[in-house]
Amino acid sequence: MPLAIPAPARYPQPVANPEALDEARWQQVTARDRSADGQFVYAVKTTGIYCRPSCRSRQAKRANVRFFAAPAEAEAAGFRPCRRCHPAAAQEPASSLMQAMAAYIAAHADQSLPLTHLADQAGMSPAHFQRAFKAALGVSPREYQAARRLARFKLALREGDGVLEAGLDAGFGSTSRLYEAVDGGLGMTPSAYRHGGAGEAITYAVRKTALGPLLMAATPRGVCFVQFGTGAEALLGQLAAEFPKAALTPAGPEANAPLDAWMAALAAHLDQAAPRPDLPLDLRGTAFQISVWRFLMSVKPGDVVSYSEVAAATGKPRAVRAAASACGANRIALLIPCHRALRADGSLGGYRWGLARKRALLDAERRERASA
Secondary structure: OOOOOOOOOOOOOOOOOHHHHHHHHHHHHHOOOHHHEOOEEEEEOOOOEEEOOOOOOOOOOHHHEEEEOOHHHHHHOOOEEOOOOOOOHHHOOHHHHHHHHHHHHHHOOOOOOOHHHHHHHHOOOHHHHHHHHHHHHOOOHHHHHHHHHHHHHHHHHHOOOOHHHHHHHHOOOOHHHHHHHHOOOOOOOHHHHHOOOOOOEEEEEEEEEOOEEEEEEEEOOEEEEEEEOOOHHHHHHHHHHHOOOOEEEEOOOOOOHHHHHHHHHHHHHHHHOOOOOOOOEOOOOOHHHHHHHHHHHHOOOOOOEEHHHHHHHOOOOOOHHHHHHHHHOOOEOOOOOHHHEEOOOOOOOOOOOOHHHHHHHHHHHHHHHHHO
16 A cells, blocks of 8 residues: 655645745644645754654744745755654655665664654554555564664674673663574574674584485574585585584484484485475574565475565565575575575576576476375
């Protein structure tokens, strides 16, 4: 549903009585009339700030207010835009306003940002703002804030801050909230991430399959890495590049039986058309990437979807290239079946482990489905 924001450049034409026009505009400002947004802006001489008519800021005195037909005129007169109502965005497409709100959320990610507060900043109802934001960004305001908070937390860890200090600075009010929020977002514990995986135990196994050597690795939280390669040595090098300081241990028949069994089940899926194993995953990526991967996991064997359909399923229909990039960024082959995503014309598109493998996987799934 499109935002009810007036189109740009539809300003009132000059009238014979400018005083009457300003008085009419003042009435719209005092009423915080949203329908006037995009038609003019008003500036407050005592603050040097200009706003849109519906701005919720404290109302100025009439004697201190000037009116301008467009933001450019206000800025030419020396006024700067209000950070609360984003008056310049009010005369641009809805996506521009949502981008401005995304910047606002990112700048205040460490604070409590209820939906009602964000909607008020945007001059919209909460339900309308929620729909508009997700349509423009692909995620809800809450998910976007969580992603920005996690990014701030990760940056602080990389710069050497302690886990508790980084968590509090990022907006996590307690250690319990911190670990709940970052579970699955780091691929390891916060302290391990801070040290490049140091102290993190990652178990791996390599198997020969019908499609070549395959390596699976897991943290205590679940599978974090499944890749095809040219051989065990090359695959281990790829794993080490992902977790440069982690303790990498090959799976054995006793101490690491779960991973060994998972690997055997995955090999059976490839070689003997056994059902794809349903294993715990340790997903690591942006909010949009994870939404793409989760959707792909819902696509049934033998079915295919276009990158356009993937983008639409995540609530961001125009982000077709981003959806394709998210497929390419997938580090967990097969368990996140990105091979089921094709181009709009039905051609294979890309696959980080080679188009021959992608074609073979799709053919095998279609044969299995036809015989079921």
